[in-house]
Amino acid sequence: MSELLQLVERVAGWANDGEQIEAVGVRGGDTEVRAYDGEVESLSSAQTQGVGIRVIADQRQGFAYAGTFDIDVLEETLAEARDNATFGTPDEFLGLAEPDGVAPAELDLFDPEASRFPTDRKVDMALALERAVLAADPRITGIESAEFVDSESESAVATNTGIRAQSRETNCYLSASALAEESGETQTGFGFSVGRSPEGLDIDRAAADAAERATRLLGAVKPSTERLTVVFDPFVTAQFLGILGFTLSGEAVLKGRSMFADRLGEEVASPLITLTDDPTNVQAFTATTSDGEGLATRRNPLIEAGRLSTFVHNTYTARRSGTISTGSAVRGYSSTPTVGTMAVSLSPGDRSQAELIADIDNGLLVQGVAGLHSGVNPVSGDFSTGAEGVRIRNGAVAEPVREFTIASTIQRMLHDVQAVGSDLEWLPMAASGVSLVVSDITMSGS
Amino acid sequence: MTESLLVDEPVVAAALDRALRTGGEFAEVFVEDKRSSSGLLDDGKVEELTSGRDRGAGIRVVVGESTGFAHTADLSEAGLLAAAEAAAAAARGGSGGVTRVDLDRTPTSPAPIETYPEAVAKATKVGLLTQADEAARSAEGNAAGSIAQVMARYGDSRRRIQVANSDGLLATDDQVKTLFSVSCVAVGDSGMQTGRESRGHTIGFELFDRYDVEELARSAAQRALTKLQARPAPSGAMPVVVGPGGGGVLFHEACGHGLEADLVAKSASVFAGRVGELVASPSVTLIDDGTMGGEWGHFAIDDEGRPAQRNVLIQDGILTDYMWDHLRARKEGRPSSGNGRRESYKHLPMVRMTNTYIANGSDTPADIIASTPNGVYVKQLGGGQVNTATGDFVFGMTEAYLITDGEIGEPLREGNLIGNGPEVLTRIDALGNDFAMGSPGTCGKDGQGVPVGDGTPTLRVESLTIGGTAA
Structure with missing residues (x-):
């Protein structure tokens, strides 16, 4: 069982009698490399994390969230959600999900190779994309952006009504926006390629699409x-x-x-x-x-x-x-x-x-x-x-x-x-x- | 008044030193602590109150043309040093060495707040929502019960930021915003129509001393009810008169984005290389002003620590300057214009607008309408979008009327207006003396949203294309 699922189960376990609690946790990381003029314009690596807590008591709902996994902060967040619930309008249909017997599909959405893909090669892909766009057509005079982005995300949900679920995905894409110029007129066009892992991305396709879309509109x-x-x-x-x-x-x-x-x-x-x-x-x-x-x-x-x-x-x-x-x-x-x-x-x-x-x-x-x-x-x-x-x-x-x-x-x-x-x-x-x-x-x- | 720091000075200085260790030329630590609360009433019920808390720091390192960036939700010394290491590694510096950054605290004056929203009882906030719901449903003109749905939203946020950089800057700001909006759905023989009103300012709970939520609710309801009688918008090119406050988004889209130095530098703007040229009708003066106290796009310092400024972008039709952030300004060897903004500590700053507006002209609004034989009067605009490279823009009309023989007549259904920024600027042939700010907006650029304001007096564009369905 993942740490994230353990964390949200712990929060859901703080429920009082007669109270429903749902905790949803999200953790993710992404890298974004932007190329411009043959250089890395920026390289950002970002880590996101947070927990949202929903409380339903006496047919009223309250919610609070915090961008941290700090247990003390999550205790405060739960208190805040409980307090918020006292101001909701009673609604007999409110209630958390309960297990419905449908098994989650077995999907291959997480590619471990993707998380091991070295940063240098991500940089190379962004730079190669910019070169490919510029080389695609003589009328392409520049780019607005050429970037490589990947992300790895994990989420987990637990309730005191029997729900425990988790999912994990990797995603990445290349995207380019090309500038085409002819007779003093400028047009733009975008192209991209998406996949679960950088290995599957198609630089030439993204570049060709961006160039085609931009040049097609000239005149x-x-x-x-x-x-x-x-x-x-x-x-x-x-x-x-x-x-x-x-x-x-x-x-x-x-x-x-x-x-x-x-x-x-x-x-x-x-x-x-x-x-x-x-x-x-x-x-x-x-x-x-x-x-x-x-x-x-x-x-x-x-x-x-x-x-x-x-x-x-x-x-x-x-x-x-x-x-x-x-x-x-x-x-x-x-x-x-x-x-x-x-x-x-x-x-x-x-x-x-x-x-x-x-x-x-x-x-x-x-x-x-x-x-x-x-x-x-x-x-x-x-x-x-x-x-x-x-x-x-x-x-x-x-x-x-x-x-x-x-x-x-x-x-x-x-x-x-x-x-x-x-x-x-x-x-x-x-x-x-x-x-x-x-x-x-x-x-x-x- | 000196605000307490979110992270102590020695810790920030240590993070900057660490960030520069691999040879960076510039490093910055941006710390943010944001708390927000919101309430939503929909379908006659207070669905929920939400409280949120986000804090963390973003660290960037610049080497040559490259920027490395990393962020962390861990504001301990260890957390900041780790993020500094990551940013430095990402920037892949040159020679490296030991640096000492000496920070010098810049005094700033955050906007004065009368009543901090966090000090207001939740029950009071909830009361505003139910008041708005009742007022919308009992609006005059809703005798037939045509108002089918009312959604009311309350929101407040307090965002404290601290910026420190290797030039020795250390500055803080405390930004409080309060927002209220009402949307109504009216149902009639012609289908469903919507009406919306929103008010947001960079002030505290005193927002509700300025505005009566019941009045806003009635106005939103009226808007939806009026449109039930609306006919399809015409299609094709025609004169368009835009009401006071309603047209700010037009200039935000039509030329504001094209004056952002990052886009200009990439030649991705039709305004590149045109400073000093006549780019608009000589009656047009366009200003971006982060110092406008209380407005939605106001702040004391931008997200790079630079004090807000009033920047004249177009003076009497002549392009005078672009908007700048630290990075773009540094390259040109000039100061930033206080337009470096970011959505949160998780994002890199870039050039963004603040409060963007067209200054008053000399015509009276009544004369402008009376001198328009046929056309469209747009009272309220929705969101828009622009391609800065071509200048082509589009935005929605959420409340519009036909002008016939110099008089405002029948209401029109929704449609888009399209045009080209540089062309529209030269086609403004009447400018009113009734300046007003418009609704609070969120401007999106590269996936980051920031709060912005805009405004205009009544004005006429001699020809714009209306995208309706009527022939």
């Missing part, structure tokens, strides 16, 4: 306003799925913040849409064996062939909704669990992005969107973001375009899906990407 013009069919690049689709995930959380539903609240079992999307949340998929960057309340994560079908099948729940939202937790409690040590999707993915279709584009007479390939956090309202479904990309004409990519917005509503876009690509890829986020064709989007330019 971009502002398009005129029209309504057309768009192809979302996998990265853009993944961002969209992250927002969609919010609307399918049991918390949003219970609190009247989901447009899908009363629509379980109904057709909410094109039959081409099958959406699954599966943190047990080892390929997902965010894969994990245990949720924020210590329950085993599991595969949850959200939308099946266009029909809404499941909302995700934590223990509280499940009790209030008269169902069981889907193992979807999300949190760090400094907050109580909320509910969320962890690794959402669309079932891929059978055609490549090029094949999808070949079917479109007049359209737009959206390479990037900006302002998703301000332009998309997950409550109302209003969707409007800044975008950049390449026009599609007669089945082929044509001139680049920038400084315009695309707009629709989430509800309409789901129904307007015309095709899902075959190019599914996992990205450094809680969703996978795939090319997605959506009709009837308003492109606003001049």
Whole structure:
């Protein structure tokens, strides 16, 4: 048993009669190397640790956290959480998770090689990435950033209701942002490569993507306003799925913040849409064996062939909704669990992005969107973001375009899906990407 | 008044000596002790009160163009020395040698606080939440019970910092912030709409002498109710009038980030190499001012120990200077402008804004609207984002109205505004005399969030692109 699990079990063991205590501990370390101009711009090594303590007594909840494992401080933290609980509104559905018989998936998420990987080689990778970006195209004139990042994290949850869980993961990625210049105009593009261990990272792919994205936009013009069919690049689709995930959380539903609240079992999307949340998929960057309340994560079908099948729940939202937790409690040590999707993915279709584009007479390939956090309202479904990309004409990519917005509503876009690509890829986020064709989007330019 | 130190002077000096042992040219110890408390009411219930505590130190060592950084939650001498070793090793120094750092305490005056939030009973804080909930639900205009959800949030924090570096600097600050926000969801035939109000200042519990939480709650509710009647925002380029206080985020995104020296140095800014040039309409004066007492982006010293400054970035349309942190300024052989900030002891500092605003012009707001035949009036903006290399930006309109024949008319649904920073600056063709600060914000850059303020008078941009769905 890990020291971390022992620590949180000790804290949970401090419970008084008639009181529920949950302790969640997190410990992690990461290294970040940034290269610039052939030198190490910075090398940071960071160690994070902390414990969050939740107390439920007399149907009231309180919480406190501390960024330390110091036992004296944790005793004070528990006292603070107990005191906080006395001010909560009584709620009969409050309660900690209890063992539900679902065994955690056996996943290979921790690569011991990754933690032994020498710092010098991490530095070399960051420097090599910068060189590769600069060499990728004569129009690349510099980089905004080129970095190597890795992290090792461990978390443990224990309660006096029988929960004891732990999980451990390693992750790393390379990421670059390239500057391309031509005729006094500058464009930027990013590229990355992710893995569990540095050995698996692909420098050339990250560099080539960054260069391609930046140079592809050179000479971009502002398009005129029209309504057309768009192809979302996998990265853009993944961002969209992250927002969609919010609307399918049991918390949003219970609190009247989901447009899908009363629509379980109904057709909410094109039959081409099958959406699954599966943190047990080892390929997902965010894969994990245990949720924020210590329950085993599991595969949850959200939308099946266009029909809404499941909302995700934590223990509280499940009790209030008269169902069981889907193992979807999300949190760090400094907050109580909320509910969320962890690794959402669309079932891929059978055609490549090029094949999808070949079917479109007049359209737009959206390479990037900006302002998703301000332009998309997950409550109302209003969707409007800044975008950049390449026009599609007669089945082929044509001139680049920038400084315009695309707009629709989430509800309409789901129904307007015309095709899902075959190019599914996992990205450094809680969703996978795939090319997605959506009709009837308003492109606003001049 | 001299604050007590978080870590004793001899211990900090020893850590600096250790950090320089491998040949570093500059070393810094940043110590932070932060306590926070927050309360959340949602769905008619006080869901929880949270208390948090984080303390630790970040140590950096600079050698040539390279920076090594390490941090620790262990503030004992042994903990700091270990972090200093790690930072020095990361910087991979040159010759090495023995250094002695002599520290000289700089007097600072942290913002005066009337009532420390930690001295206020939790029950009083909880009372504000329930007051806001009731006020929003009984708002005028909610007779039909359209307000379906109210979320109220209270938060306070006290952040004590201590900075020491190998130039002999030793300085402290004590930063107290208090925040209150209300979000409402209204439901009608057209679906759901949201409305939000938030107030945050670098002051204590006296925040609530300035603002009435019930009034904020009613205003948030009204915002959501108004939008139930809203029509889809138009699409395409048109004149946009931005209300007082509401447009600060526009300049934060449109040009503030592009004036950060770290981005300028990498040529990742459209404003690189343009000091002395006319970059904006001659009526525009843009200022970043960390000294604005009580504002959300205020502090006595920045996170590198430099006193806050008022920096004029654009004077009468002419670019006068960028914003600087220690590292970038040192390279250029000039002083920092007090813009070196970091999210916490776990992060390296970089160039960040504080309170960024456009100074008053001479037009009256009424004249500006009356002289706009057709366009959009934006009363409140949401967050935004900018690509500093191209200047292209986007931000959301959370409360906007159509302007028809010089009058503010129908409310609009949400949409994004997009534009290009340098272009927008030159297209400001009217500037009001009704300056106001906007809502408290959190600015994100390279994964680090810091509190910032912004402000503007009423102003008009002759053409911006609105990304609505209406043709």
